[in-house]
């Protein structure tokens with residue numbers, strides 16, 4: 001009897017003590033460790049962004065220019081490499097991917113834990129760079145400045161290099177799991193769409209990350225051994241660095257957005273009580289985005305002295321990304337149409353995603369157009385654009401996912417009213433902050449300067465005030481999420497009437513997820529209402 | 532012969548085997564892309580300075596490079612034989628073949644060591660430390676940057692391979708494998724063939740263009 005009880009204890013309580021967490025091979029626990037680690041980096045990166053907005057609140061310097069350069073660099077580098085790239089696949093993907101296909105774990109649990117520790121080592125180096133005094137190159141580490149900069153470029157790029165292996169191993173693990181570990185009856189075409197997006201992400205992780213690995217490796221050698229490959233003084237080519245960097249970093253923006261899109265597919269469907277509109281179109285469009293993502297990196301280099309022909313081709317190819325992306329947005333919207341919409345917090349975030357990601361996507365088309373980009377490049381228009389995709393897109397998807405799956409992960413409900421309040425703060429704050437940056441960019445304000453002309457003062461003030469609202473929104477969220485861990489109402493197994501497998505098991509799940517092989521529904525969104 | 536325990540999250544041995552193999556192939560793909568970046572850099576600089584590559588390549592020792600190529604090809608063969616013997620329940624021969632493979636790898640590294648020390652002695656070093664006046668082209672240092680980075684990264688892979696082969700050799704000796712379960716040996720074999728393959732590209736591109 002005691003044994004049976006133990007076998008059915010939930011994953012949080014099945015084993016006790018901090019050590020049982022540190023050596024766990026349970027994908028759910030590894031997912032939770034990733035979640036807290038990456039959220040910690042989100043807070044660090046977020047504080048830097050508040051510092052940046054504080055400097056830009058009014059014209060005239062507040063911090064030293066050098067301090068400002070380090071603040072925006074650390075904001076960008078931490079947010080990109082330590083938060084937004086890993087969080088959805090490594091935290092939510094790890095937790096839910098095996099459950100959603102009816103498996104007990106990922107294909108390689110040890111590798112999974114190893115990739116967490118690799119991530120921890122890489123991230124510690126990046127944080128080490130921060131503590132040692134920061135980096136001032138911008139998150140893109142462009143040569144030749146990054147070769148000469150006296151700041152801690154080696155530490156942070158070594159961190160990025162090492163983190164890359166963590167991403168490769170996670171992606172590889174997920175791909176194998178999806179191919180080989182699906183429960184009997186589960187196929188690629190009745191699995192939840194979140195998994196299609198994780199699969200597409202994993203392809204990019206495996207294929208693109210090695211390139212940023214070798215790029216940062218060469219940059220480190222450039223500084224240590226003076227190999228001169230990127231250094232014009234030694235005959236090297238600094239533009240080659242940009243090609244290498246963006247060959248990874250453009251696909252990497254889809255490592256960031258695709259998992260967010262996957263969450264939206266789940267949440268929009270569940271909270272519309274309706275089958276997704278165009279399952280296959282949504283599924284294949286993830287693969288199409290992953291494929292096209294490898295062909296467009298040159299759009300970051302329209303003014304770097306690329307040949308006019310390359311500029312033309314990259315501009316043209318970039319437009320193609322809009323096609324599968326728009327297919328997704330249309331399908332989500334069509335799913336909402338005549339659905340029984342429930343406006344719970346996850347759904348509010350999903351709707352915020354649809355609104356803001358569309359703005360981010362359409363302004364992306366502006367920037368893909370060659371002549372417009374030459375005018376707008378390196379202005380705040382670009383900053384606003386990618387924040388609309390990264391924060392308005394990925395982070396909204398993430399928050400939808402965290403709220404949607406919170407009851408499953410921790411067995412507690414978050415307080416719904418506070419969820420809506422914080423969502424309202426974030427939504428309003430975000431749009432105030434970044435719509436004004438579109439205007440600033442259009443007016444010609446360049447990015448990355450610590451000071452500006454007085455004519456930009458008004459909109460900068462607006463933008464900085466908006467960022468404060470975002471900060472308050474997140475503060476409220478972190479408070480109620482922590483509160484709910486102990487005090488929140490006990491979550492039922494299926495609070496949202498979800499049809500996917502994770503909702504058919506207890507909240508929180510037992511250690512091995514399922515007591516018996518689960519029955520696989522013909523479709524993950526069986527609401528009896530056609531898509 | 533010990534029986535291998537299948538990890539609990541797999542249904543059967545075949546599923547575990549197929550998963551490991553797929554995972555390892557994906558890893559090899561990422562390795563190829565890692566080297567791919569370096570090959571792209573090679574192509575860029577060779578097309579920028581074709582004459583310099585021609586001249587600088589002449590400084591490399593073709594005899595040593597060629598000998599090393601033969602050594603690695605032989606080692607790929609003995610590795611394949613080692614895997615084959617494990618699959619046929621013949622651990623004694625398997626251990627022998629794996630040991631020969633390690634010996635070949637060691638020969639490769641020793642020769643590489645002599646090549647490197649000669650270059651370092653002459654001052655044929657990565658760009659910033661280069662001091663050799665035998666080549667007239669001012670961009671020749673870049674060739675040696677690429678030479679050291681590409682063969683150096685390859686050398687690191689050879690060392691890792693030696694470690695991995697030693698590890699499977701010890702496990703073969705201990706009797707961990709049989710014709711029912713030999714996944715690690717096969718995967719290390721795949722890794723070793725890739726290391727060999729990369730050298731087969733490096734050798735002509737570096738040594739034979741002069």
Ligand SMILES: [Cu+2]
Nearest residue numbers: 250297299300
């Ligand atoms: Cu891009």
